[in-house]
Amino acid sequence: MSDADSSPSAADSAMGTDSDHRSVDDPILEIERVVKRFGGITAVDDASFGIERGSITGLIGPNGAGKSTTFNCITGVYEPDEGSVVFDGTDITGRTPNRVATAGLVRTFQIAREFPEMTVLENMMLAPKNQLGESLWRSVAPRTRGAVIEEEKRLRERAWEVLEFFEIDHLAGEYAGTLSGGQRKLLELARALLTEPELLLLDEPMAGVNPSLEKKLLEHIHELQEQGYTFLLVEHDMDVIMNHTEHVIVMHQGSVLAEGAPEAVKSNEEVIEAYLGGEV
Numbered sequence: 493m494s495d496a497d498s499s500p501s502a503a504d505s506a507m508g509t510d511s512d513h514r515s516v517d518d519p520i521l522e523i524e525r526v527v528k529r530f531g532g533i534t535a536v537d538d539a540s541f542g543i544e545r546g547s548i549t550g551l552i553g554p555n556g557a558g559k560s561t562t563f564n565c566i567t568g569v570y571e572p573d574e575g576s577v578v579f580d581g582t583d584i585t586g587r588t589p590n591r592v593a594t595a596g597l598v599r600t601f602q603i604a605r606e607f608p609e610m611t612v613l614e615n616m617m618l619a620p621k622n623q624l625g626e627s628l629w630r631s632v633a634p635r636t637r638g639a640v641i642e643e644e645k646r647l648r649e650r651a652w653e654v655l656e657f658f659e660i661d662h663l664a665g666e667y668a669g670t671l672s673g674g675q676r677k678l679l680e681l682a683r684a685l686l687t688e689p690e691l692l693l694l695d696e697p698m699a700g701v702n703p704s705l706e707k708k709l710l711e712h713i714h715e716l717q718e719q720g721y722t723f724l725l726v727e728h729d730m731d732v733i734m735n736h737t738e739h740v741i742v743m744h745q746g747s748v749l750a751e752g753a754p755e756a757v758k759s760n761e762e763v764i765e766a767y768l769g770g771e772v
């Protein structure tokens with residue numbers, strides 16, 4: 493169980509939202525009236541919400557509710573037709589994915605896939621370069637020989653540190669292509685961390701994960717939260733949402749239908765109806 497019960501938002505009731513989202517004390521991310529259309533389809537329809545810094549927030553909704561499109565608008569894959577995305581006080585609307593990642597907002601489980609014919613450590617060393625984009629990496633990386641060596645040393649140390657944190661340091665010399673699906677998930681999260689993000693967007697992190705790895709992944713996510721990272725996750729597994737997030741945003745037909753503490757959202761009638769009476 494997370495510390496959801498002690499969260500300030502735990503006492504909130506799930507509220508329906510129009511354009512005004514609940515006030516967030518210290519927002520790391522603010523989505524204001526975002527609209528994204530594909531021809532005649534409005535995939536995201538005037539969606540607004542804020543993400544509290546240091547929180548684990550769930551973004552849920554039935555199939556086709558607009559969750560992935562919202563993630564894509566946040567991470568720069570799509571430019572919203574209307575509205576704004578503000579990260580850490582800076583308007584990042586319409587920035588390219590590389591520039592969004594450079595700002596400290598990283599989407600995991602969708603980042604560039606690992607290279608199977610390179611070792612785990614080599615993949616780690618390439619992660620910041622891949623995520624930030626080669627040209628950007630060059631522009632931020634120091635160019636003198638001494639500085640390059642120093643930077644590489646620092647990155648290698650950090651790579652080992654992160655591999656140890658995820659308890660996959662013993663795999664550092666293995667080819668990434670030989671890893672199990674679960675080990676690959678851990679490597680993916682480890683690589684994302686090397687880009688030094690502040691906010692991690694997790695896209696169905698538990699999909700296809702066995703129960704023991706799920707437990708491990710969740711423990712790591714909570715430990716990282718304690719270190720100050722913020723998480724926004726799209727997840728269909730309601731047990732994960734109910735037990736491991738402190739705030740839940742529910743999307744339906746492109747809009748935010750309700751948000752609040754997990755228990756309050758679970759019993760919200762509009763939410764239950766949106767899921768066609770299914771168990772939430």
Ligand SMILES: Nc1ncnc2c1ncn2[C@@H]1O[C@H](COP(=O)(O)OP(=O)(O)OP(=O)(O)O)[C@@H](O)[C@H]1O
Pocket residue numbers: 530533534535536553554555556557558559560561562
């Ligand atoms: N590239 C696209 N072109 C046309 N329509 C799209 C495109 N991407 C999404 N849509 C439509 O926009 C709506 C929202 O889709 P989206 O994938 O964002 O929902 P979702 O909540 O992530 O769904 P799921 O849980 O099934 O992944 C759907 O009706 C979908 O068919």
